[in-house]
Amino acid sequence: VTDTEIDLALFGALGDLALRKLFPALYHLDREGLLPEGTRLVGLARQDLDGEAFRQQVAGALQQRVKSDEQDKTSLKRFLARLDYLKLDFSSVEGYEAVRAWREGSPRPMVVYLSVPARIYGDICRNLQASGSLDDSTRVVVEKPIGYDLASSQEINDVIGEVFPESRIYRIDHYLGKETVQNLIALRFANPLFGTQWNQNHISHVEITVAEQVGIEGRWGYFDQAGQLRDMVQNHLLQLLCLIAMDPPSNLDADAIRDEKVKVLKALKPFVGEALGRDVVRGQYTAGTSQGAAVPGYLEEEGANTDSHTETFVAMKTEVANWRWAGVPFYLRTGKRMPEKLSQIVIHFRQQPHYIFDPDQRSLAANKLIIRLQPEEGIALQVLTKDSGLDKGMRLRPGPLHLDFNNAFPKSRIPDAYERLLLEVMKGQQYLFVRRDEVEHAWRWCDQLIAGWEARDMPPRRYPAGSWGPVASIAMITQDGRSWYEDY
Ligand code: BG6
Secondary structure: OOOOOOEEEEEOOOOHHHHHHHHHHHHHHHHOOOOOOOOEEEEEEOOOOOHHHHHHHHHHHHHHHOOHHHOOHHHHHHHHOOEEEEEOOOOOHHHHHHHHHHHOOOOOOEEEEEOOOHHHHHHHHHHHHHOOOOOOOOEEEEOOOOOOOHHHHHHHHHHHHHHOOHHHEEEOOHHHHOHHHHHHHHHHHHOHHHHOOOOOOOEEEEEEEEEOOOOOOOOHHHHHHHOHHHHHHHHHHHHHHHHHHOOOOOOOOHHHHHHHHHHHHHHEOOOOOHHHHHOEEEEEEEOEEEOOEEEOOHHHOOOOOOOOOOOOEEEEEEOEOOOOOOOOOEEEEEEOOOOOOEEEEEEEEOOOOOOOOOHHHHHHOOOEEEEEEEOOOEEEEEEEEEOOOHHHOOOEEEEEEEEEHHHHOOOOOOOOHHHHHHHHHHHOOOOOOOOHHHHHHHHHHHHHHHHHHHHHOOOOEEEEOOOOOOHHHHHHHHOOOOOOOOOO
């Protein structure tokens, strides 16, 4: 048995996430030789299927989701041969005996992946324990959303914590598995050039944009209870913010990194009083266009409650109140039905203390570091050079020093976030997973904002689908003499 060999028990094996993301990711790991020979997987779901029918469903999903030039027969066959299926009523302890039997005599640790709604985590964990399916090496992987607010997240974490110690709980935030997000750690802590500049003396402000082109995609029921703040900011955007703002960890151990992230979350300024109206903009999309086609507004989507005040967009200006970042605004925005899918972080460096070039170009004269997650992953540093040509004098020209991962490292395929995360679970490494206190501090901060919205009864502002959000979100940054940066 090698270090990364596991028995994977996947609860919710016929669900959307499993078919769309988890099986393709596992297939790719297998194809790249990263699934040791003994690794096997049992899919668990309520449907009445036998192993063969299950393998066929997974094969169908792989055919749809994996690029055709990456589907090769040998790898597919080897991967499918690892899969078993168990029909299970998750809420009743009886069937769990079959899980224990599946594991019987295995020398490998078991990883339990809960790709199911959080309300049944408790049943599954307790039933696994009662049936004797667990031992001291079993790890558990859970998906967001971890709750709806601090109190509900604590309940969920308590239920898992009754059965598993924190050191064996892997809370997924799939943004942490994105290649560029990890590159942030390398960029910041391996490059003295950035390491020395990464503070309020040299950085004027930071932008984080996570714009999605999609709308609600048949998830109205879930989404309307959540809204963009809970669905995206509480987890993905705050995780990005933490990685940008945290102090250097003393090493790359999971807890060293997570301790630093927690300090950032604790230092985030709350929105109180006037800041609620001034520094946060909520939006909800109305009918408009997406990729040239007419699309309905949020309130006209299938299953919609036409009185809903749930936000599909949020923009905010916040600050990390500590020595490194005092006075540096962090502008965050994220929304559905934006003009394009664009996720990027822009670090704006301060200008030189004394300026000697063309006065008209003064506003140009600063560097930006753009860390792009989507659509294509890469890093660009905007620098100023002299415009070429005899007639240009000392005209400045901003231009990018680009690191396009696809071009710079053409042989390496950029793995999907889930590939990386599953690999880390197999290795038993937690640094890309979210610790309980991170989830809770993030909720604390979001909860006070939501309470403020509720107390003031602030309905969202409208924006047409296919636009960059409510005009007020643009005004929020332009009144500081800045603008949202959408180039690369
Ligand atoms: C999920 C949210 O966590 O992230 C979705 O629940 C969102 O609403 C998705 O669309 C975005 O992920 P990505 O990787 O496509 O940016």
